[in-house]
Amino acid sequence: MPSRRQFLQLGAASTAGLSLPVGARRWSPPILMVAVGGAAIRAVGRTLEVVVPTPGSLAIDTSYLDVHKALAHHRIHLGDGIGGSGGDPSRTRALAWEAQDALRTHLAGAGVVVLVAGMSGAAGGGIAPVVAELAREAGAEVVGVALLPLVQEGEKRVRRAREALVDLRRHTHGVMELDYGRMWDEQYGRPFSRRPWPQFDIMVSDQLVYLQMEIICAWEDAGARPAVGDVLI
Numbered sequence: 488m489p490s491r492r493q494f495l496q497l498g499a500a501s502t503a504g505l506s507l508p509v510g511a512r513r514w515s516p517p518i519l520m521v522a523v524g525g526a527a528i529r530a531v532g533r534t535l536e537v538v539v540p541t542p543g544s545l546a547i548d549t550s551y552l553d554v555h556k557a558l559a560h561h562r563i564h565l566g567d568g569i570g571g572s573g574g575d576p577s578r579t580r581a582l583a584w585e586a587q588d589a590l591r592t593h594l595a596g597a598g599v600v601v602l603v604a605g606m607s608g609a610a611g612g613g614i615a616p617v618v619a620e621l622a623r624e625a626g627a628e629v630v631g632v633a634l635l636p637l638v639q640e641g642e643k644r645v646r647r648a649r650e651a652l653v654d655l656r657r658h659t660h661g662v663m664e665l666d667y668g669r670m671w672d673e674q675y676g677r678p679f680s681r682r683p684w685p686q687f688d689i690m691v692s693d694q695l696v697y698l699q700m701e702i703i704c705a706w707e708d709a710g711a712r713p714a715v716g717d718v719l720i
């Protein structure tokens with residue numbers, strides 16, 4: 488296992504664009520990165536491309552296309568349609584409960600679950616809280632990473648994200664909120680014309696790299712699995 492220092496060097500190299508195939512080297516602490524919904528799957532995919540070594544990973548979605556394009560070690564497609572969720576988080580929540588046995592199997596043995604989801608999405612907002620509940624039951628420390636929409640996406644999405652965030656908070660040990668509007672302003676400080684999703688993939692993935700490094704370093708320092716409070720600043 489690399490030392491903390493070596494890991495940080497690897498991390499720095501990774502953010503500079505070093506890329507190895509997923510699973511080329513796996514880190515030994517049992518960290519499982521779970522992406523729920525299209526946005527999270529894309530952003531986590533980028534993280535898995537650049538982080539060496541990669542954590543275990545699982546992609547979950549109601550969209551057949553998004554889940555099968557996912558760059559993750561394991562994938563779960565919920566429901567039987569290729570179309571997706573129909574935009575209804577209560578339906579995706581029900582599908583997640585129907586698949587609870589498969590979800591439990593994938594979550595078993597994880598020490599820390601990093602659960603990433605777009606809160607305004609029907610898949611992300613509906614499924615992620617169920618996954619969090621199951622992961623906690625399975626004994627994992629659960630860190631939520633909540634992607635919060637731009638106000639430009641409309642009142643309905645913003646409201647839905649707020650509701651899903653409350654739900655996610657109830658079932659996790661802590662949540663890192665990635666507010667897209669604030670992130671954009673801090674990084675670019677100017678308006679955008681089209682929805683800048685590729686830039687958000689990069690910003691989210693950078694946050695995930697740092698979070699993962701923090702978890703691993705805290706784990707090494709304590710000689711045991713860290714509590715989320717020690718990791719989230």
Ligand SMILES: Nc1nc2c(ncn2[C@@H]2O[C@H](COP(=O)(O)OP(=O)(O)OP(=O)(O)O)[C@@H](O)[C@H]2O)c(=O)[nH]1
Pocket residue numbers: 523524525526527529530548549571572573574605606607608609610611612634635636637640644667684685687688691
């Ligand atoms: N980083 C990133 N964020 C995105 C992208 N597309 C959308 N988002 C953000 O993520 C939120 C959720 O969108 P999705 O992840 O597509 O939704 P979903 O969870 O798949 O749910 P449904 O598609 O509604 O079933 C959106 O409201 C946007 O704020 C993307 O390509 N990259």
Ligand SMILES: [Mg+2]
Pocket residue numbers: 524525526550553571608610
């Ligand atoms: Mg989707």
